[in-house]
Amino acid sequence: MRQLSKRFALLRDLGGRLERFLLPAACLLCGEGIGASVEGRPIICGLCRNRWTPLPHPLCSRCGQPVGYDIPCRICTDWPVALGRVRSAVWLDGGARQATHFLKYEGWWGVARPMAVAMRGLTPLTEGVFLVPIPLGRRRQRSRGYNQSEHLARALGEVWGLPIRPTMLRRIRETPTQTALTPEARRANVAEAFAGAGANGDACVLVDDVFTTGATLAAAAAALSAAGASRIDAVTFARAPHPVA
Numbered sequence: 001m002r003q004l005s006k007r008f009a010l011l012r013d014l015g016g017r018l019e020r021f022l023l024p025a026a027c028l029l030c031g032e033g034i035g036a037s038v039e040g041r042p043i044i045c046g047l048c049r050n051r052w053t054p055l056p057h058p059l060c061s062r063c064g065q066p067v068g069y070d071i072p073c074r075i076c077t078d079w080p081v082a083l084g085r086v087r088s089a090v091w092l093d094g095g096a097r098q099a100t101h102f103l104k105y106e107g108w109w110g111v112a113r114p115m116a117v118a119m120r121g122l123t124p125l126t127e128g129v130f131l132v133p134i135p136l137g138r139r140r141q142r143s144r145g146y147n148q149s150e151h152l153a154r155a156l157g158e159v160w161g162l163p164i165r166p167t168m169l170r171r172i173r174e175t176p177t178q179t180a181l182t183p184e185a186r187r188a189n190v191a192e193a194f195a196g197a198g199a200n201g202d203a204c205v206l207v208d209d210v211f212t213t214g215a216t217l218a219a220a221a222a223a224l225s226a227a228g229a230s231r232i233d234a235v236t237f238a239r240a241p242h243p244v245a
């Protein structure tokens with residue numbers, strides 16, 4: 001069974017790559033034709049990108065969650081001190097959700113580029129920072145064939161002109177998918193799932209595709225901090241509506 005699903009994944013990846021060469025340039029989301037631009041052949045058209053919904057301000061200064069004026073944020077109160085500030089570009093809805101799905105499950109790595117461009121204006125970033133993608137477990141990476149967060153981090157590294165360091169963080173424990181879990185269960189699910197290495201005194205920005213409760217970022221930050229990172233912030237392309245908000 002596993003062999004079969006592996007072969008299917010290979011075929012699907014190959015199919016996705018062939019499509020990119022064979023089909024006329026059409027937007028992955030709306031199917032309308034798109035011409036080449038300074039970015040080469042964009043995989044998602046400008047109209048579809050404009051439909052992505054930026055997060056409304058004001059934001060919690062720490063976790064980047066849109067909050068009402070004078071209403072305290074409930075998302076980041078229990079985060080470890082290791083995780084500094086987190087920012088996301090858009091809500092996880094409509095076309096942004098589709099784009100994330102194409103990147104994560106369908107092998108369309110080119111989607112990482114427009115996602116990274118949407119993240120261009122995110123703070124906090126300074127010079128001398130390493131981008132660190134959230135790693136997958138070995139088994140999931142094998143069956144999927146790639147890590148979507150690494151593609152996103154590479155695209156973001158090009159946009160920002162910052163180096164990426166995937167080797168700074170490993171997933172040492174496979175974790176069941178988080179989709180249906182409560183915030184508390186998510187925290188328990190990813191506790192001690194990561195190990196950091198070689199982060200001596202470095203400032204890092206974690207990169208992931210989606211922010212849901214921050215449990216994964218918090219666990220990853222704790223591991224990087226234990227490995228000696230001096231400061232850890234994080235950015236994601238999209239943010240899911242918070243289950244307790």
Ligand SMILES: [Zn+2]
Binds near residue numbers: 027028031046047
């Ligand atoms: Zn489109």
Ligand SMILES: [Zn+2]
Binds near residue numbers: 060061073074
């Ligand atoms: Zn917050």
